[in-house]
Amino acid sequence: PFCGQLLSSNGASVLHIDRLADSANQDILVPRKWSISLDLKIPGCIHLLEILIQEADVLIGPYRPGVLERLGLSPAALLVPHPRLIILRITGSHRDDPYKDMASYDINGLVVSSVLRMLGARGEPPSPPANILDDYAGGSLAAFASVVLALIHPSSSGKGQLVEANMVGGASNIGTVPRLRTKEPLWMSKRGTNSPNSSPNLLQGLGSTLEQVVPTGLSRDDKNPWPHMQAILLTVFKTKTRIELEHVQRGLVSPDGLRLEIILSIVLLWRDITLNFRGDYYSVKNYMNWRKHKAI
Secondary structure (H helix, E strand, C coil), X not given: CHHHHHHHHCCCCEEEEECCCCCCCCCCCCCCEEEEECCCCCHHHHHHHHHHHHCCCEEEECCCCCHHHHCCCCHHHHHCCCCCCEEEXXXXXXXXXXXXXXCCCHHHHHHHCXXXXXXXXXXXXXXXXXXXXXXXXHHHHHHHHHHHHHHHHHHHHCCCEEEEEEHHHHHHHHCHHHHHHXXXXXXXXXXXXXXXXXXXXXXXXXXXXXXXXXXXXXXXXXXXXXXXXHHHHHHHHHCCCHHHHHHHHHCXXXXXXXXXXXXXXXXXXXXXXXXHCCCCCCCHHHHHHXXXXXXX
């Protein structure tokens, strides 16, 4: 659903195939999509779906490999009458690797790709960020990129293709830079031990100085002052309100690009004009306004 949402947000006309039900699908990833309800156990509905597919550029198969085939909608059969069709499959893992039969849960993909081990605080168990990293970033974003690239191919060759995106591979790609940088002295493999950038300008905005935070002088390779630095900064943060910190942030002009950023809650996110003026975020309360449901 999220891959389709990304496509619709970027101008594609997306038709969502729902199960036959008494009411509209309550999936929140439906804004800007059309919807039609079909009972795929009925031959007539399968035939109608085949007609709809002939008018499409892309078919996103949400099922595990083999389900479309059992419905009589195998990629080979669909590409005969519609040779330019792009058929996308999103799976948990690559069909040829040892994890191909593993349940496609977000946490599984993070474990297998080694990304989970990168997340969390020092001395604590790994901390996965809900299910956004593997399901959405590793899966749906990778699928979105795969569709866009695959759409370029027919323009030159005239041929469509079956495209497979898997969440383990997507998560592994996301973790490429941290994984490779563990070979560098400035990037440690243990969580919570990577040397942060420091800015005198930032400290000045907080009412402190580099000498106060690091009396012995700052060295990227010396981690001994870090607990003292954390204690000093924590004390400073506790003496200022969020509004005061926002004023500090707006007043910073740091040559190295370092800024003090406020961690936005969902409520504050809606109020942030900087992020929301492009329409990147939509209210769940209003998402049904975009829902155009036709039950058959």
